Amino acid sequence: MLSYRHSYHAGNHADVLKHTVQSLIITALKEKDKPFLYLDTHAGAGRYLLNSPHAERTGEYHEGIARIWQQPDAPALLTPYINSVKDLNPGGNLRYYPGSPLIARYLLREMDKLHMTELHSSDYPMLRNEFQKDSRARTERADGYQQLKSKLPPLSRRGFILIDPPYEMKSDYQAVVKGIHEGHKRFGTGVFALWYPVVLRQQIKRMLAELQATGIRNILQIELAVRPDSDQRGMTASGMIVINPPWKLEQQMRDVLPWLHKTLVPAGTGHAVVNVIVPE
Ligand code: SAM
Numbered sequence: 076m077l078s079y080r081h082s083y084h085a086g087n088h089a090d091v092l093k094h095t096v097q098s099l100i101i102t103a104l105k106e107k108d109k110p111f112l113y114l115d116t117h118a119g120a121g122r123y124l125l126n127s128p129h130a131e132r133t134g135e136y137h138e139g140i141a142r143i144w145q146q147p148d149a150p151a152l153l154t155p156y157i158n159s160v161k162d163l164n165p166g167g168n169l170r171y172y173p174g175s176p177l178i179a180r181y182l183l184r185e186m187d188k189l190h191m192t193e194l195h196s197s198d199y200p201m202l203r204n205e206f207q208k209d210s211r212a213r214t215e216r217a218d219g220y221q222q223l224k225s226k227l228p229p230l231s232r233r234g235f236i237l238i239d240p241p242y243e244m245k246s247d248y249q250a251v252v253k254g255i256h257e258g259h260k261r262f263g264t265g266v267f268a269l270w271y272p273v274v275l276r277q278q279i280k281r282m283l284a285e286l287q288a289t290g291i292r293n294i295l296q297i298e299l300a301v302r303p304d305s306d307q308r309g310m311t312a313s314g315m316i317v318i319n320p321p322w323k324l325e326q327q328m329r330d331v332l333p334w335l336h337k338t339l340v341p342a343g344t345g346h347a348v349v350n351v352i353v354p355e
Contacts, residue, residue: 077194077195077196077241077243078243079195079241079243080129080195080197080198081119081120081123081174081198081241082120082123082124082127082129082130083129083130083132083133083135084133084135085123085125085130085135085136085172085174086123086125086130086135086136086139086140086141086172087133087135087136087138087139087140088135088138088139088299088301088313088339088340089139089270089272089310089313090139090140090172091139091140091143091335091339092297092299092313092314092315092335093175093239093270093313093315094156094159094173094175094178095153095156095328095331095335096268096297096315096317096324096328097156097175097178097179097237097268098153098155098156098159098178098182099152099155099156099321099324099327099328100235100266100268100317100320100321100324101113101155101178101179101182101183101235102155102182103321103323103324104233104235104266104321105182105183105184107233109231109233110184110186110187110188110231110233111187111188111229111231111233111234111235112187112188112189112190112226112229112230112231112233112234112235113179113183113187113188113189113190113234113235113237114190114191114222114226114227114229114234114235114236114237115175115176115179115189115190115191115192115237115239116192116219116220116222116223116236116237116238116239116240116254117192117193117219117238117239117240117241118174118175118176118191118192118193118202118214118219118239119174119175119176119193119198119202119239120174120193120197120198120201120202120205121173121174121176121177121191121201121202121205121206122163122171122172122173122174122177122201122205123171123172123173123174124170124171125169125170125171125172126170130172136169136172138301138339139339140160140169140172141169142338142339143157143335143338143339144157144160144161144169145167146338148334149334149338150330150331150334152327152330152331153331153335155182156178158181159173159177159178159181159182160172160173162181163177175237175239176189176191176202176205176206177205180205180206180209180212183211185211187211188211188212188213188229188231189206189209189211189212189213190212190213190215190222190226191206191212191213191214191215192214192215192216192217192218192219192221192222193214193216193219194216194217194218194219199214199216202214203216219238219240219254220250220253220254223236223238223254223255223257223258223261224257224258224261227258227261227262227265228261228262228265229262229265232264233264233265234262234265234266235265235266235268236258236262236265236266236267236268237268237270238251238254238255238267238268238269238270239269239270242271242272242274245278248278248281248282249282249285251269251271251282252282252285252286252289255267255269255286255289255291255318256289256291259289259291259318264319265318265319266317266318266319266320266321267317267318267319268315268316268317268318269315269316269317269318270313270314270315271313271314271315271316272310272312272313273298273300273304273310273311273312273313273314274308274309274310274311275306276304279314283296283316283352286316287352287353291318291353292353292354292355293318293319293320293353293354293355294316294317294318294351294352294353295316295317295318295320295324295325295349295350295351295352296314296315296316296317296348296349296350296351296352297314297315297317297328297332297348297349297350298312298313298314298315298346298347298348298350299312299313299314299332299335299336299339299345299346299347300312300344300345300346300347301339301340301344301345302344302345303344303345303346311345312345312346316352325349325351328349329349332347332348332349333347335347
């Protein structure tokens with residue numbers, strides 16, 4: 076039984092980090108005039124209404140996207156991401172937040188392909204409806220991890236795989252490593268991006284140690300914390316692990332992360348880091 080609903084968290088600081096990295100990777104892949112596959116294993120509903128009872132119950136987006144989307148001093152590197160949010164909110168009021176599928180839809184070209192999977196019985200129909208008329212896209216109510224075996228390598232031999240599970244079950248921390256290992260064996264040149272929450276730092280240390288033990292090389296870690304690590308309940312930080320990052324991504328994130336941290340966390344607590352955890 077799946078109980079996680081992303082509608083409670085859409086547009087929070089973790090989404091801002093995740094979708095910044097997502098948009099920079101897509102922008103880099105578009106520099107080559109060759110098609111690629113965007114594979115979103117845990118896609119969610121695609122679009123989130125921000126003044127809904129779910130989003131307002133937590134109010135998380137007020138401390139996330141609402142803090143950055145209209146800032147005049149936002150770094151130019153954030154433009155593709157921020158434009159995808161503005162595209163859904165043409166009137167200037169923040170009503171909808173695009174999930175990763177809609178950000179990809181906004182940024183991808185006619186020649187690229189999208190494949191998205193989602194398991195939840197309420198979120199999947201919303202996702203399917205969003206993409207019904209998009210001939211580039213395929214949605215499936217299916218297990219995301221399974222796609223890392225069945226959809227790789229893509230026909231185009233170029234691809235970006237976003238893996239964004241809810242970590243509802245402790246086994247997700249192992250499942251992501253196993254899934255990436257399988258996917259990487261089939262498609263060693265793909266760009267894989269894994270999102271993670273920091274609830275207990277020990278869980279993340281173990282997950283990273285297991286990922287390093289696979290022998291996969293060229294791994295970048297990007298993390299933004301809003302509070303110091305804690306053993307109390309709740310997420311204090313989130314991060315992205317990127318395998319085969321586009322060559323500019325490390326520097327781009329070093330450039331934008333201080334601005335994101337300062338703007339998302341006016342109190343200045345937490346940290347922002349970019350780390351090469353395994354070199355090429
Ligand atoms: N990637 C989305 C975005 O950035 O907008 C958010 C995804 S949300 C964090 C995780 C989603 O994974 C939830 O909607 C949940 O229903 C779905 N999910 C959970 N287990 C899954 C599985 N094994 N395969 C596919 N989807 C799954």
